[in-house]
Amino acid sequence: MKKDEVFTYLVGGKAGEGVKKAGTVAMNMFSRMGRAAFEMDDYPSLIRGGHNFTVVSTAADVITSHYMKADLLVLHDERSYAEHQSQVKPEGIVVYNSDEVGEDVRGIGIPMTTEARKYPPNTMLRMGVGSVTVLAAAIGVSLDQLEDIIRMEYPREVEKNIDYARAVYELIPSEVMGKLHLERGEHTSSVLTGNQAAALGAYSAGLDIYFAYPMTPSTSILHFLAGHTKDLQVVAIHPENEIAVANMAVGAAFAGAKTMVGSSGGGLALMEETYSLAGMTEAPVVFVLSSRSGPSTGVPTYTEQGDLHFALNQGHGEFPRIVAAPGSVEETYYVAAELLMLVWKFQTPGTLVLDKHLSESSHTVTIDPERAAWADFSSHGSGEYKRYTITDDGISPLLFPPSSEVIKWNSYEHDELGITTDKAERIAAMHDKRKKKLETLTAYMKTITTVNVYNPGYPVIMTYGSTTMSVLEALRAGDIDATVVQPVYLRPFPVWEFAGYDTALVIEQSSTGQFATLLKEKARVDSEVITKYDGRPFDPQELASRIKEVV
Numbered sequence: 389m390k391k392d393e394v395f396t397y398l399v400g401g402k403a404g405e406g407v408k409k410a411g412t413v414a415m416n417m418f419s420r421m422g423r424a425a426f427e428m429d430d431y432p433s434l435i436r437g438g439h440n441f442t443v444v445s446t447a448a449d450v451i452t453s454h455y456m457k458a459d460l461l462v463l464h465d466e467r468s469y470a471e472h473q474s475q476v477k478p479e480g481i482v483v484y485n486s487d488e489v490g491e492d493v494r495g496i497g498i499p500m501t502t503e504a505r506k507y508p509p510n511t512m513l514r515m516g517v518g519s520v521t522v523l524a525a526a527i528g529v530s531l532d533q534l535e536d537i538i539r540m541e542y543p544r545e546v547e548k549n550i551d552y553a554r555a556v557y558e559l560i561p562s563e564v565m566g567k568l569h570l571e572r573g574e575h576t577s578s579v580l581t582g583n584q585a586a587a588l589g590a591y592s593a594g595l596d597i598y599f600a601y602p603m604t605p606s607t608s609i610l611h612f613l614a615g616h617t618k619d620l621q622v623v624a625i626h627p628e629n630e631i632a633v634a635n636m637a638v639g640a641a642f643a644g645a646k647t648m649v650g651s652s653g654g655g656l657a658l659m660e661e662t663y664s665l666a667g668m669t670e671a672p673v674v675f676v677l678s679s680r681s682g683p684s685t686g687v688p689t690y691t692e693q694g695d696l697h698f699a700l701n702q703g704h705g706e707f708p709r710i711v712a713a714p715g716s717v718e719e720t721y722y723v724a725a726e727l728l729m730l731v732w733k734f735q736t737p738g739t740l741v742l743d744k745h746l747s748e749s750s751h752t753v754t755i756d757p758e759r760a761a762w763a764d765f766s767s768h769g770s771g772e773y774k775r776y777t778i779t780d781d782g783i784s785p786l787l788f789p790p791s792s793e794v795i796k797w798n799s800y801e802h803d804e805l806g807i808t809t810d811k812a813e814r815i816a817a818m819h820d821k822r823k824k825k826l827e828t829l830t831a832y833m834k835t836i837t838t839v840n841v842y843n844p845g846y847p848v849i850m851t852y853g854s855t856t857m858s859v860l861e862a863l864r865a866g867d868i869d870a871t872v873v874q875p876v877y878l879r880p881f882p883v884w885e886f887a888g889y890d891t892a893l894v895i896e897q898s899s900t901g902q903f904a905t906l907l908k909e910k911a912r913v914d915s916e917v918i919t920k921y922d923g924r925p926f927d928p929q930e931l932a933s934r935i936k937e938v939v
Contacts, residue, residue, distance in 0.1 A: 393447070395527075395570055396455045399519045400441035400472050401464030403434050406516020410462075411442030412750065413520045413541045415579045417529075418446040419752050422573035426857075427750040428454040428925065433604070433688045439467050448573040452716065452751075453861035456927045459568055460526050462519040464488060464500065481564060483522050485515070496561060498522075503555045507548040517542060517549050521556040528566035531557055577752040582720045582742055582854075583608045585753070586650075586676060587622075589724030592760035596645040597623045599633045604688045605744035606650040606678035630655040634662035634675075641671045642797050644788030646728060646763050650676035653695045654685055660703055666737040667707030669797045670776070670784070670822075672765075674728050675702070679743040681923040690923030691744035693853055696902040699741045700879050706819070708826040710738035711879035715840065715856030717751040722760060723876060726836070729761035734829045735783060741878070743897070745925040746854035768793075774804040778817060782825030830880045838875065838882035845869030847939055850892040850913065852878070852903055858926035859895055866932025868939075878906065886911035893938055895931070897921060 399410045411427045418425035425446040432438040445454045459480045463469045465488040473494060476482050486497030504514040517538065524534045534557065535550050542549045580588070587598070587609050600610040614624040627633050630651055637647040651659070656677050666673050679695040681687035699711055710730050714723040724740055731738040768785040773793035777784040787795055796806030801818055803809050842860060850873045851859045859872055873889065875882060886907075894904040894915040907913040918934050920926055 394445055394451060394455055395447070395568065396443060396445045396458040397460045397462075397523055398441060398443045398458040398472060398475065399462045399464075399516075400439065400468030401515060402437050402512075403431060403440050404436045404512050405440075405464055406513045406519070407440045407464070408442050409513075409541075410516040410519040410523075411444050412579075413537065414444045414523055415750050415752070416541065417523075417537065418444070419575075419577050419579050421570065422575045423448055423570065423752070424451045424573065424575055424577070425579075425752050426451050426454050428745070429748060430924075431689055439471060441468065441472065446570070448571055450864070451861065452857040453925075453928050454749075455865075455929065457929065460523060461495075462522045464515050464519075466490065469493065481526060481567065483560075483564075496564065498556060498559050500556065503552060503559075506555070507545075507552045510545060514549065514552050517553055518556045521553045522560060525557055525560045525565050526568045528569040575752065575754070577754050579750050580717055580721070580753050580755075581608065581748055581750050582717045582746040583678070583748065584612050585717050585720040586724040586740060586742065587612050588755070589721040589760060590648050590674065590728050591620050591622055592721075592757050593725035593728040594646045594763045595622050595648055595728060597625060597637070597640050597647045598650070599625050599627060599637045599640075599647065600650045601627060601630045601633050601655060603630075603652045603655045605680055605691075605747040606652055606655075606676055606742075608748065609650045609676065630658040631662070634659035637673050638662055638666050638669070638671045641666075641673050642669075644786075646672075646732065648674040648676060648728065650678065652678055652680050653682050653698065656698070656702065663737055664703035664705050664707075665799050667703050667705060667709070668799055668801070670735040671737070671797065672731040672735050672763075673737050674724075674731055674740060675737060676740045676742065678747040679741070681744075681921075687923050689744065691854070691897065691925055692921060692923060693743055693855065693897040693903070694899070694921070696741070696878075696898065696906065699739050700906070702739055703737070707822050708734060708736040708829055709879050710734070710736065710829070710877070711741060712738065712877050713741040713853040714746070714876060715853060715874050717746070717749070718753040718755065719876070720746065721753070721755055725760035725762075728763045730829075732763040732765045733783075733832075734825060735765070735786070736825065736829075741853060743854050746857075749854075775806040776802060776804045776818065776821070778804060778821050780824075781828040782821050782823070783828065826880070833877060833880055833882060834884060838877040839885040840872075840874045840876060842872040842874070843870060845871050847871075848873060848889060848892045849895060849935070850874070850889075850903075850907060850915070851895045855895055855897055855926065858928060858931055861928040862926065862931035862935060865928040866936060868932060868935060870935070881906070881910040883910050886913065889913055891915065893918065893935065895926075897925070
């Protein structure tokens, strides 16, 4: 293949057949080749069975999204064949499991199940090894190199996996070998998902404790941090429900721990009252909202940006809120760190807005921990401690136990000492204090990157969050010269960055155009809107066509 071409590999099969793992191995292979790569996993809310597929796209230089048109398809069963065989490129290759797919079909049949049964007991998981073997053969990886990959990626029952891979490799026709040869790239990168990036970014900023009750698509943050507790020295706690999650996080913040919680829309809805508690008590906590297709319990394993207005208005009452929506896996790392810094600097809750597509997709990234922000705070000096001291900037010094001073955090309106009050002048004074803090926060936001602007051109496209990745790839796919404006922070909204933008093409994944509404309200931007709300992310080629139609 030409060096500047995108190569796409798609594997389809049942849950439990190692489909997702095959995609992960492909990502690692491409990363070690110095190539940029992007992986998207599509799966139902099932432990076994159903239809899963993973799609990995790679380019020698830059790529920010997957493509659905594939160069190589490996299909484990009849349903996968029916769903995906039409998605192969004209010069692409279809390899299918001839034990599951009927005769007289297009492609190359290999008896993957028959071969897997020769190496019990984990015959289902062996199927993923077969899919990786087909990829290796097609792109010109030798059998010896493949064995090294399997030893690294499939250490359990490694000899059986190698024997199975050899058997499959020998069944692959010679005309497939090296047909899709890939050039090496020049990148040195790691492979991360958005959730892993959020976890590591918060860790880099000083995260102490992560609280969560599992709810897809946020769950892998909990799994990742729990699995790396010893390495990172971050405590991961799984309480009994989301209300406990939020209250424990705020309580730990009262004691000086840097805390973060995570859930999807339904879980954050249960945390609303505690979010407001954090606003009143001026407790610094980061809330990760990873959206699924909704409302209610919605579609657990699919994506949407339908929670934007919900995220912007977490908690009742008036208090400063910080809402950030990173637009890539790499940016998620830095924004998670920065948000933890901001909530501690300004002693207020913040929301990190992700969605299934960003949370669970993998991307090759280059991370520099030295660039990550560090969460620090203003400390109390000497003398009597007043938790809610009124200051010129609205930010009161912090003090934590153990201390001889009285430290009082209060969910009721309070005076400077934290004592409950219903006095008119004290109520107004605390409202003014929180408003002053918002003014200080807004002024500070002007000193950091709140909006990204890519590419000079026409039209002006405005987007946010995970859709940014799709938009940037669509411009490359369609050879479109357009300016892309992506706000990273949505509250306080960086209106100062939108001077001169009167109209725009807005692209988002919601049915009602929530982002377009926000732009109209805050920046007076009139827009034409491209939306998608079927739970699936944009395909770059499909999106490029829609952009050209509108323009």
